[in-house]
Amino acid sequence: MVHFSTAALVLVASVLPQLSQASGLDTAAVAAGKVYFGTATDNPELTDTAYVAQLSNTNDFGQITPGNSQKWDATEPQQNTFTYTQGDVIADLAKANGQKLRCHNLVWHSQLPSWVTSGTWTNTTLIAVMKNHITNLVTHYKGQCYAWDVVNEGLNEDGTYRESVWYETIGEAYIPIAFAAAAAADPNVKLYYNDYNIEYSGSKATAARNIVKLVQSYGVKIDGVGLQSHFIVGSTPSKSAQAANLAAFTALAVDVAITELDIRMTLPSTAALLSQQSTDYASTVGACMETDGCVGITIWDWTDKNSWVPNTFPGQGAACPWDDNLVKKPAYTGILTALGDTASATSTTTTTSSTTTTSSSSSGSTSVAAHWGQCGGLSWTGPTACASGYTCTYTNPYYSQCL
Ligand code: G3I
Secondary structure, eight states: OOOOOHHHHHHHHHHHHHHTSOOSHHHHHHHTTOSEEEEEEOGGGGGOHHHHHHHTOTTTOSEEEESSTTSHHHHOSBTTBOOOHHHHHHHHHHHHHTOEEEEEEEEOSSSOOHHHHTSOOOHHHHHHHHHHHHHHHHHHTTTTOSEEEEEEOOBOTTSSBOOOHHHHHHOTTHHHHHHHHHHHHOTTSEEEEEESSOSSSSHHHHHHHHHHHHHHHTTOOOOEEEEOOEEETTOSOOHHHHHHHHHHHHTTTOEEEEEEEEEEEESSOOHHHHHHHHHHHHHHHHHHHTOTTEEEEEESOSBGGGOSHHHHSTTEEOOSSBOTTSOBOHHHHHHHHHTTOHHHHHOEEEEOSSOEEEEOSSOSSSSEEOTTOEEEOTTOOSOOEEOTTOOEEEEETTEEEEO
């Protein structure tokens, strides 16, 4: 017969309420009243079993965004020939996992096929092309998207309109026309304007608010503004600056969402940079938490292994909350704590009749790996045991995971 000491029983009693709290990013976000915490993903990554396992972990991710496969070059490579195969793969994964889908995007200056950028258009013919694209995509994904990024990155840094084929041919009216076409195709999906460097006050944020007012002045529905939030470690705007800026948007009767959060650094990463990165992630997440109309947060992929950053900014990277080996970085704890789940962010505690062991669940340098954590594989030097209730499961020679 096992005898529990008084001290152990007191500890069990104090730990149980914590263990019953949220155990992941989405769980914590929803518990705090948000609609989701999510991540971008992309089709090439879906051949990676370990990657898909964590992508499908709905404790952390209640929402996913296709990083590329709903863009114009992927969906209408030739005029009026629509290909949804790749986008459907991600939509189907979200559906199978019970995750919300943020759909991205309908009208952008980038990743356009040459038939669009090199075409000879009039105001009338380009409006028809744009409306046809929007109507087809929104209709195809009707009922599957929580939100669409209808217009993406329509502004320059100084707040003037970007010189895209859309603006040059149609003028600013392309924006309300695009929103109207999307609303006509699916009256229930949330319609967003999405951009970067609008996360703090300045000309560009002011111009983004003017876009909201422009669409509203046409009597057309706009539900939200997406703040991409591609930041740099140590240069991320403060929580109060971001919260004040979010409030300026929600004052216009629209929702806001953090849509593409990542925080890059100059490599190699150091403990100090990773600590600052955690603080910076918490600033953005905390600003959303302080804002009633901020519906959710999406990171622009969850692991450094698949981040867009090193391809675009040589010498920079390590921008995501999980590292190249799919191990949680300090940023994970920073986010979870900012979401309000302090207890499970800081420790996983297991209690036995005679011993108590406490180990961090957010670091790869501990003796026990948390649920979904790596617990083995060639060259793996981290924990080989799993937290109570999980089994170290062989995936491939390079990776075993606590499932
Ligand atoms: O599909 C081709 C492939 O056929 C070719 O072999 C390969 C060679 O480089 O390129 C592939 O295309 C790449 C594409 O991603 C799909 O993987 C492009 O080169 C690459 O430039 C493109 O990058 C994407 C980028 O948008 C394009 O602007 C990133 O993956 C994607 O994460 C990024 O996402 C954007 C958001 O949509 C809007 N906000 C900024 C954000 C980051 O740039």
